[in-house]
Amino acid sequence: MKGFYSRLVMACAILFSILLTGLGIVLGQFFPLFADDIELTVRVKYWIFLITILIIAFLLSMIIAAKMMRQYAKPVDEITKKAIQIAKGDYFTRIQTEDPEYDSELANAINTIAVSLQEMSTHQTTEQERLKTLIESMGSGLLTFGRQGFVNLANGVFEKTFGFSKDELVGKTVKEIGLPADIAHLIEEVFMTEKVHEKQVRIQSDSGYSIYMNVYGAPVIGIHGNWLGIIVVMHDITKLIRLEEVRKDFVANVSHELRTPVTSIKGFSETLLDGAMDDPEILKEFLQIIQKESERLHVLIKDLLVLSGAEREGFSLQIAPVHIKPMIDEALKIVLGKLKRKEMKAVVHGSDDIVIQGDESRLMQVMVNLLTNAISYSRELTTITITIEQVDTSVLISIKDQGIGIKQSELPRLFERFYRVDRARSRDSGGTGLGLAIVKHLVEAHHGTVEVESTIGVGSEFRIQLPLQQPH
Ligand SMILES: Nc1ncnc2c1ncn2[C@@H]1O[C@H](COP(=O)(O)OP(=O)(O)OP(=O)(O)O)[C@@H](O)[C@H]1O
Ligand SMILES: [Mg+2]
Known part of the structure; x- marks a missing residue:
């Protein structure tokens, strides 16, 4: 598209041509251009003179007009060019209003529009980015x-x-x-x-x-x-649904676990009151059963309290230096009776000097639970090997037995509350299925991990990793 300036020049040229032609015709009337009585050579002279004058006048007026129009049209052309650039989306472009030639209200208005459009475009881009991030995250x-x-x-x-x-x-x-x-x-x-x-x-x-x-x-x-x-x-909402399932299972399990000993206590005591207590032998036998069942209840309630305490928010550990080897020796003393009854052996390998920051009584409970399992689920005359090892900034404790082992498919659920591989066997040994759940919670409260490896008929190995220092 032609610029404003060239269109104006063109318009002026046409206008001047018309005007000068008109002027030529008018002036022609005063000169004998068409008079037949005047010699042709004289008339030609007049013609040449008139046309030369008109051409000079045309050129002069065009030069003056072009100069004048340039002053007004050039800025308009420049502003138009910039406005087209802005319309095409180049909001960063500006008209140089510092140049007095371009400093006009129109230029300032277009610059203001460009600034607003630039702001709007930046705002829109930011909003779009924000929305995209929000949608994606x-x-x-x-x-x-x-x-x-x-x-x-x-x-x-x-x-x-x-x-x-x-x-x-x-x-x-x-x-x-x-x-x-x-x-x-x-x-x-x-x-x-x-x-x-x-x-x-x-x-x-x-x-x-x-x-x-x-x-x-x-x-x-x-x-x-x-x-x-x-x-x-x-x-x-899979996690929520699973949690809900776990909660329901937990309530069902607790009720079931409580019902068995309570039914038994109720039944035996009623039988005794109904007259069976007159027989001293039956009395003793039933009382022993009642005592065993109430002991089960006691253990169950104690374990439940430990577990709910460990799961509650705000559960805190009494952090102090714990000497690992002496702590394990103490735990072994607690299970010594059980160990002896099965004529089993426990050997401890590892340095005496490993000290970690932890809650000694809770860690002892972890060890007692794992050792009790190692004893309960092992045959007589077998050996439990405990290894203590420091690896970088943590300590690894392994409890390895030569017991019955656990099927690979059972391992993922082993640390769930009330989960028992062999319910009957575990119940016979007085187990509630809470031991490993407690172990997991207490180890995790120490920012540690617990894992298990096992082979049926060969034995199981429980490995605990605990950091030497507790993060603040
Ligand atoms: N060392 C082990 N060898 C073989 N099976 C094991 C071993 N430790 C745990 N298990 C299996 O894992 C199950 C869960 O163990 P957990 O200690 O949580 O419960 P429990 O021993 O049955 O009862 P308790 O709450 O009294 O410890 C056990 O019932 C048992 O089947
Ligand atoms: Mg156990």
Whole structure:
């Protein structure tokens, strides 16, 4: 497109040409240009003279006009150029108003518009970035559909949960994506009813685990009340559901564990009161059973209290230096009776000097629980080997037995409350299934870890790792 300046010059040239031609015709009247009585050579002379004068006048007036117009048109051209640049999105461009030639209200106004647009664009970019970060880091799966029912946005969590890539989602309909039936159904319901729907959905993952999702679908309504599509937010509540299951199991387990000894105590004492106590032998036998069962109750309640104490927020350890080897020797003294009864041996390897920061009585409880297990689940005349070793900034304690061992498939659940591999056997040995749960909690309270390796018929090894220093 031609500039303002060149268009003005062109317009002036045309105007001057018309004016001068007119002037030429008028002046022609005063000169005998067309008079037949005047000699042709004289007339030609007049013609040449007149045309020369007009051309000079045209050129002079064009030079003056061009100079004058340049002064006004050039800035307009420059401002127009800048305005086009701004319109194309280059908000950083400015008109140099320091140059007096360009300093005008129009230039200042355009610069102000550019500044506002730049601010708005920066603000919009920041908002977009913020929204994108929010969508990507919200921890829930997000999927939005446009008015026509095609996906227009999916975040990383959604892609990861369902194993889709962005290309497989954007532009597709619910049916084309192939979402689990419950979720697809909810999305269709939101589309049809234009109302909020919420549902808990169970999804079977490829690895066989169940994932629980809270799916929330809502219509997206614009500020003018027009329907823009729908939004679906999916929140993984598997952990919550599992916790709830654990809680229910725990209550059921506690009730069950309490009921057995209580039923027994109640039954035997009633039988005694009904007359059986007259027989001194039966009396003694029943009283022994009642004592054994009440001891079970006592142990169970004690373990439950330890466990609930360790799980409660605000549980604190009495941190002081703990000499590992002497602490293990003390724990061995506590289980010595059991050890002797089974004619078993316990050997301790490792330095006497390893000292850690910890709660001695809790660590002792950890050791007693592990040693009791090693004894309970081992055959007679076997040996338990305890090894203490310092590795970098932590101490490793291993308790290895030559016992019955644990099946590989049982290992992941071993540290759960009330979990017992062989219920009958464990109950016979007075076990409640809380020992290892307590071990895990107390070790973790010391910022340590506990792991187990076991082979059926060969033995088990429980390894505890504890840091030398407790973080503040
Ligand atoms: N050293 C071991 N060898 C073989 N099995 C073991 C060993 N330690 C634990 N187990 C298995 O793990 C289960 C859970 O152990 P845990 O110590 O938590 O409970 P428990 O010994 O049954 O009862 P308690 O609460 O009295 O300790 C046991 O029932 C047992 O089947
Ligand atoms: Mg035990």
